Amino acid sequence: MKRVALILFSLFLTSLYASAEGNIILKTVVVDAGHGGKDPGAISKDGKTKEKTFTLDIAQRLEKLIKQKYPDVKVVMTRSDDRFISLDRRAQIANECSADLFISIHINSAYSTKSSGFSTHVLGQSSQKNRDLYKANLDLVKRENSVIMLDDNYNPKSAGFDPSDPSSYIFMTMMQSAHLEQSIDFAQIINENLKGGPVKVNRGVSQDPFYVLWKTTMPAVLVELGFISNPQDLAQLKKPSERQALAQRLLNAFTEYKKLYDSTTSFSSETELLHYDDPEVGPQVYYGVQIFAVSSQVHKEDSRLMGYIPEVFPSGKINKYVVATDASLDKVKEEYKKIKKRYPDSFIVKIEGSELHRVK
Template sequence: MELRRLNILHRLIFLCLLVFPLHGSKAWAKDFVVVIDAGHGGHDPGAVGRISKEKNINLKVALRLGNLIKQSSDDVKVIYTRSKDVFIPLDRRAEIANEANADLFISIHTNALAKNKTATGASTWTLGLAKSDANLEVAKRENSVILYESDYKTRYAGFNPNSAESYIIFEFMQDKYMEQSVHLASLVQKQFRHSCKRVDRGVHQAGFLVLKASAMPSILVELGFISTPEEERYLNTEEGTNNLARGIHRAFLTYKREHEIRLTGASRTIIPADNEDSLQPKQETTQVAVYEEVEKNDSSTGISQLTAEVSRPIVVESATNDNIITFKIQILTSSSPLSKNDKRLKGLKDVEYYKEGGIFKYTYGASPDYNKVLRTRRNIAAQFKDAFIIAFQNGEKMNIHTAINEFKKKKN
């Protein structure tokens, strides 16, 4: 009898140890690790402006961001790829994040245009195929860092940062962290737009080597244009450094809070109360280009930035619960629902959406005839430069190349 009581007591203790930590502080014992990468450094200055060098702007914002995270989140471990003016090889930066089993990788950079061209605004990038020449040029400039490494041809398997052919490797790359990366990027742009009051140049994708090798959600932030005198002056002020770092910090806190709620149903992450309205705007206004497998000659380019108006909601994707393969054009995505007269739809009617990974993905021109959908995509390419074709069968999205092959078989 006594032995039976002991067995029952042991079982109760074991159950308590399993259950109660979920409601106490030990549920948060594991540090959330974020690696902050200040681009360039040492003998690599990055882009050079009239009064400053990119490497120094990047480092100031990176250190400021790290300090803000440390102050606000005692459960976060911050790791810098560099905390001073030293040169770190591109692949080593990703290795640092991988070795730390990081939860996030944030690479800080400053943009530039050649031939005295001017532009303003901040953009955030994720790994993918560059869908325009302008996007490719950004990737080329950032990847050219490897030319400072004597053994770059061996280390990067013959990759030539200045050759467009080298970027073919990014065309069919499957990044399992893409959804999280794009979401974090959209949060950063939301902050740049609302709380930082900067020109929003959108979320883009391109073939960045530093993101390719990182095994976690990763983004690359372009703070502004050092080649534009007015913007360069702003980037070199304390106000500019603090403002941009705060914007990224708020986006990080939002991402971390959502991550914790998704995992445990609760979060202890607190987002600062000041400028609180900018954290949760009523309408999402950033269009996010999400890379999917598409035909090789996709000429998609940039990302538009227009505001939404309140109207009737767009209907959910029409049912395709049969064996007929239906092709559709994905024109844009958003982290919140759009209305029928949202300006980003540019007057298109009969737009539908499907939801994937918590993101609303809007489509147009559904048809079982691939050639018809392809012609439609070409017709709207000027208005929707990031549009691409997807396919559904039995109500589920399928591999586009498989769908095209099936269509060709039936045509023959």
């Protein structure tokens, strides 16, 4: 019994250590203005208005609003003027500054002038049939991803992606992000906040294989703020006051997400003390590496699990896969070095009963 108490006590100390280090606050956000320079993005039917102009304008308004409200949050822009930035470079900028959140701003377009509305996207492929990629968003995904061809350094082999090859999309949707759940949270919050705003029709949240979302290693969302090809949406987008209103709604979404993020992923030493007041009643605490979160089941011999036997934690519609679990945080950190090479956006979690807390 004494031995058990000692182990639990040392676990308690480790927890305190982790909590001192694991004070997780959303500190850095990347605002990505879609297109730019030689890449105009979508163009209005009269040829006068370009997507790249709207995306930069709204992104800069959002940048200003976040900086005003949160002087401590670092806002990183992928571009602040009319220049071409490759999709890889956009993701690289976000990964290099260890951003906590990535939001990519775009304007949609369609052949028919009737299509209108806003939509929010996270990486993946939806399980809902009516939101099947190849029916609903294929044109959009293809158009946004085709920017990759404008990159002088683009090579389908080294990028692991060729927008003209359907198998590239299948591969991308298999590589679900470890941050899928947070991305979906943010996407849903954005979607709620855009309702009743300058762009009327709500096209919902969907999972689609956008290259830029695939390459980023943090919760990431792409938003399409109306159709440049639709007269009503375009008329709204042309008004500075409505673009400001859209930026304000994105700020409201950011505020809501930040509150959620800051409160759910941090844990205080006070709650640790409460849990361990009586060591014999406290829940079992150990650590592991969350490699991905998927809406499907992954077979235990799937090569994506790297030979580990996973522990699966269902959370809503998503299953979180945690591998290399151990009571010793140091041991998990050692395994994490290996895992991180294959899954750059994996992270260490503290497992408490059925709850997962991210450890930084």
